[in-house]
Amino acid sequence: MLRVWAPERLDDIVLGVNELVINAVQHTAGPQRLIVEKHPCHIVARVCDSWRNPTRVVLRTPDALDQGGRGLQLLNELAETWFVQTTEDGKAVCAAFCVPSQEDRSR
Incomplete structure (x- = not known):
């Protein structure tokens, strides 16, 4: 659907x-x-899991030699x-994710 939508x-x-899916799995x-929704000017992706602590999802700055920790930076x-x-x-x-509206595409 993404090929059609955006x-x-x-x-x-x-x-x-x-990146969202990898973080959830790890x-x-x-x-x-995974839920992906089309809105007039955005595509919204949601990765749901049963972990109840939303405060643990934080953007961090890894050291140059760290093996991971860059997924949310990339998403950002x-x-x-x-x-x-x-x-x-x-x-x-x-x-x-911003996407052109249908009206903008047809111009």
Whole structure:
């Protein structure tokens, strides 16, 4: 669907969503769920898990020799914004990617 919804942002969105999913798999026990929604000017991706502590999702600055810790920095550059939501059964780490509106595309 991303090829249809946002072909010009496909690579950025896929890479950003990949980072969200990798973080959920590495840092939570599961289960995880991916939800992608189309809004007029944004694509919003949510990766949901059962971990109930949203304050543990933080942007950090790794040392040059660190093996990891750059996923949220990358997401910070690719997405318009990212945020954490509390859900009924845990939390969701979400990212919103700007995309041209249908009206802008047809011009």
